[in-house]
Amino acid sequence: MEKIASRIVTYFIIVLICLPVVLLALASVNENVVPYPITGFSTQWFSEALSRTDYLMAALRSVFISVTVMAVSGVLAMLLAVAVTRGKARWLKPVNFLAVLPIFIPHSVMAFAMLVMAASTGLLGSLTILFIAYLTVAFPLMYRAFVGSLQHVNTDVENAARVFGMTRTRAFMETTMRAVSRGTVVAAVMAIVAVFNDASISTFLGSTNNQLFATKLFTYMANEYDSLAAAYGIIMFLIAVPFILLVSRAMGVKQFKAM
Numbered sequence: 028m029e030k031i032a033s034r035i036v037t038y039f040i041i042v043l044i045c046l047p048v049v050l051l052a053l054a055s056v057n058e059n060v061v062p063y064p065i066t067g068f069s070t071q072w073f074s075e076a077l078s079r080t081d082y083l084m085a086a087l088r089s090v091f092i093s094v095t096v097m098a099v100s101g102v103l104a105m106l107l108a109v110a111v112t113r114g115k116a117r118w119l120k121p122v123n124f125l126a127v128l129p130i131f132i133p134h135s136v137m138a139f140a141m142l143v144m145a146a147s148t149g150l151l152g153s154l155t156i157l158f159i160a161y162l163t164v165a166f167p168l169m170y171r172a173f174v175g176s177l178q179h180v181n182t183d184v185e186n187a188a189r190v191f192g193m194t195r196t197r198a199f200m201e202t203t204m205r206a207v208s209r210g211t212v213v214a215a216v217m218a219i220v221a222v223f224n225d226a227s228i229s230t231f232l233g234s235t236n237n238q239l240f241a242t243k244l245f246t247y248m249a250n251e252y253d254s255l256a257a258a259y260g261i262i263m264f265l266i267a268v269p270f271i272l273l274v275s276r277a278m279g280v281k282q283f284k285a286m
Contacts, residue, residue, distance in 0.1 A: 048264060051257050051260045051261060051264075052257075052261055053065055054254045054257035055072055055073065055254055055257040055258040055260070055261045056068050056069060056070060056072070056073075057069065057072075057254050058071065059254075060253055061252055061253060061254075062252075062253070062254045062257060072253070072254045072255050072257065072258035073258045073261075073262070075255060075258070076255055076258040076259050076262060077262075081243070082240065082243060082244075082259070085238050085239055085240040085242075085243045086240040088154075088237065088238075088239055088240070089222075089223050089239045089240040089241065090223070092154065092157055092158060092161060092222060092239065093161075093218075093219040093222040093223045094219065095158060096158060096161045096162050096164075096165045096218065096222050097165060097169075097215050097218045097219050097222070099162060100162055100165040100166040100169050100218060101169050101211070101214070101215060101218070103166060104166055104169040104170040104172075104173050104214075105169075105173050107122070107126060107170060108170055108173035108174045108177055109177065109199075111123050111126075111174060112174060112177040112178055113177075113182075123174075126166070126167055126170050127167045127170065127171055128167070129163045129164065129166070129167050130167045130168070130171075133227075134164065134225055134227040134228050135227045135228075135231070137160065137163060137164075137228070138160060138227055138228040138230070138231035138232055139231060141156065141159070141160050141231070141232060142231050142232060145232055151232065151234075152232070152233060152234030152236070152237060153234075153237065154237055156232050157228070157229055157232055157233060157237070157239070160228045160232055161222045161225070161228065164221055164222060164225065164228070165218035165221060165222055168214065168217055168218050168221060169214040169215070169217075169218050172210050172211075172213060172214035172217070173207065173210065173211070173214065175210065176206075176207035176209075176210035176211070177203070177207060180203055180206045180207060182203070184202045184203075184206075185198050185199060185202040185203050186198075188201060188202055212273065212274065213274050216270050216273065216274050217274075219270075220267075220270075223240070223241065224241055225241055226239075226241040226242045226244075226245040229241065229242040230242050230245070244256060244259055
């Protein structure tokens with residue numbers, strides 16, 4: 028009886044998770060001008076979505092910012108995580124607190140605070156200020172992931188590698204980095220998703236010439252009521268599937284045995 032109840036709850040949760048995607052898919056292939064009611068099948072919205080060069084350029088701009096931020100924040104987060112998990116200095120405790128503090132600050136508040144700095148330095152509307160702002164978003168996410176992974180790594184293997192002649196850097200890369208590789212993949216994907224999907228920061232700090240994809244799509248939905256946004260949503264979902272499978276594999280998720 029408990030097993031049947033568990034399955035019912037599991038399937039109910041899966042339906043709740045999948046329902047928005049199903050509704051989005053139905054709206055994206057609706058031939059009607061408005062998403063609902065559905066009057067027929069049509070792929071016109073996908074054709075229009077793929078033909079809009081301004082949205083494609085905004086998407087490429089978002090990919091560039093996301094990947095660059097992920098790479099830089101990943102290196103900085105790993106360096107700090109190693110220092111915090113292995114260091115014994117007292118000043119590392121407040122540094123650990125400050126490193127995760129941006130997680131608890133709303134992105135709109137953070138963007139408004141940076142707006143003053145960007146305006147005074149002439150960086151408002153540039154990709155540079157967007158890079159700096161999103162660095163504060165991705166860094167704490169990757170930092171916490173690295174700290175959690177490094178805390179469970181046995182350093183004896185790394186020390187043994189150094190005894191047998193490896194340099195400190197090579198021993199770290201060959202042993203510890205391999206041990207935390209799964210956490211690194213998950214952290215990298217989560218950082219890219221967090222930056223790519225954010226619209227509030229680029230709304231404050233971006234410009235019409237450097238609009239990111241999420242901001243451009245949000246602006247469109249605020250002024251138009253058709254299924255173009257739904258088509259973009261399904262395209263993003265299809266692109267995200269390989270990354271979801273990558274994260275699942277990195278985390279060791281193979282199947283739900285309870286089902």
